[in-house]
Amino acid sequence: MLKIAKYLYHNTWIGKTVIDSVEQIHHYYRSHYLDDATFLKQNFKKRFGRSLDLNNPKTLNEKINWLKLHDRTALHTTCADKFKVRKYVEEAVGSQYLIPLVFQSYHPKDVIASNFPVYPFIMKANHDSSGGIIVRDKAVVNWKKTQKHFKKLLSKNYYYSGKEWQYKNIKPCVIAEKLLVNDADEIPFDYKIHCFHGKVEVIQVDIDRYTNHKRNLYNTDWKLLPFTWSLWNKGKILWDNGRDLEKPKNLNEMISVAEKLSKPFCYARIDVYDFEDTVYFGEVTFHHGSGLETIHPEKYDLELGNLLDLTKIKTKA
Incomplete structure (x- = not known):
């Protein structure tokens, strides 16, 4: 039975769709209903x-x-929030250690070219660990696609993926920071x-x-x-x-x-x-x-x- 399922998954569109759907339902049940x-x-x-x-x-x-x-403390939530942690860093060690913030919004519709600088930057969500989107030239960005990406990302609660409590009560937003990149285009x-x-x-x-x-x-x-x-x-x-x-x-x-x-x-x-x-x-x-x-x-x-x-x-x- 397992061999048949593997064959259908790797060789048929409907097999992959059905198995992926079952796995998603199983993961949702485990993450939302298991203690x-x-x-x-x-x-x-x-x-x-x-x-x-x-x-x-x-x-x-x-x-x-x-x-x-x-x-589990309120400070854990603050420090896991990539936007609110900036205040904690400023108070603990000083603002000189903060990468310049160039954008912040709780609304994905604000992710449009005119709201971003002409120099390279990185966009990310404040409430997860998905990395970010590096932008070296905003003129070549598909902004509608990027809006959809962040709309989907901000709708998720990262707590459910690994039961890391500090993410549970973060208010999701989009932030962007100046990209640290040298003259040789190295990060x-x-x-x-x-x-x-x-x-x-x-x-x-x-x-x-x-x-x-x-x-x-x-x-x-x-x-x-x-x-x-x-x-x-x-x-x-x-x-x-x-x-x-x-x-x-x-x-x-x-x-x-x-x-x-x-x-x-x-x-x-x-x-x-x-x-x-x-x-x-x-x-x-x-x-x-x-x-x-x-x-x-x-x-x-x-x-x-x-x-x-x-x-x-x-x-x-």
Whole structure:
């Protein structure tokens, strides 16, 4: 029966349509009607092949899933909102770390050429992790198509995709920021800085994301760490180590900014850019990879988990 379904899916239009529809209905049921803990346990078991222990979590991935259920504050919602987090950043470290904002609206109909600058920028939704649309020349943009894209995006509540509570109560909007791009038309690396109780422990750098995606992990001394942190497919790692990278000139400042921004949280990933000798803030993420990316060798999942003391969490939903 499974072979027949696979054949119909890959070789017939109606087979693909029917199976996709069934999968969408199944996902909607799970995300909207299952309680959060059951949903997380099912996803964890499917990804890692073992049960999620929410009563006594030990590994980092287990603890990240535990945090989804128990570490819920208004500040989490503010910092997950790519628009409202700007005020938090300004108050915590200063406005000089903010990428210039060139557009913001809660109405997709406002996404028209006249509302955007002539220089390159990136458009994104404030309430999810879908990345963004890079625009180097607004004259070639299909604005009607872009409006439809954001209308659909703003109608979704990202909380239901992974039960990450901080997204649940964000008011969706469209924002655009000036694109950080140099004279060689190169976009800078974003440094994803993992902080435990306000201290940097892992600095993640994704390399060649759109060609040959690799991922390096460093400590604060810029020494390559002895493990990978990646999705896997059919037993093979997707993002292993890439070429060695030079230590950023502003590494100490990047670490300082990340630690100040992460101070109120037991675990947070602070993304920053080091662009033309200036450090810029990117975003805050509270559940890296939704707690579903493999840390290999497995012992490092436990070692990182040991850095996270869940007893220090005072505010719980």
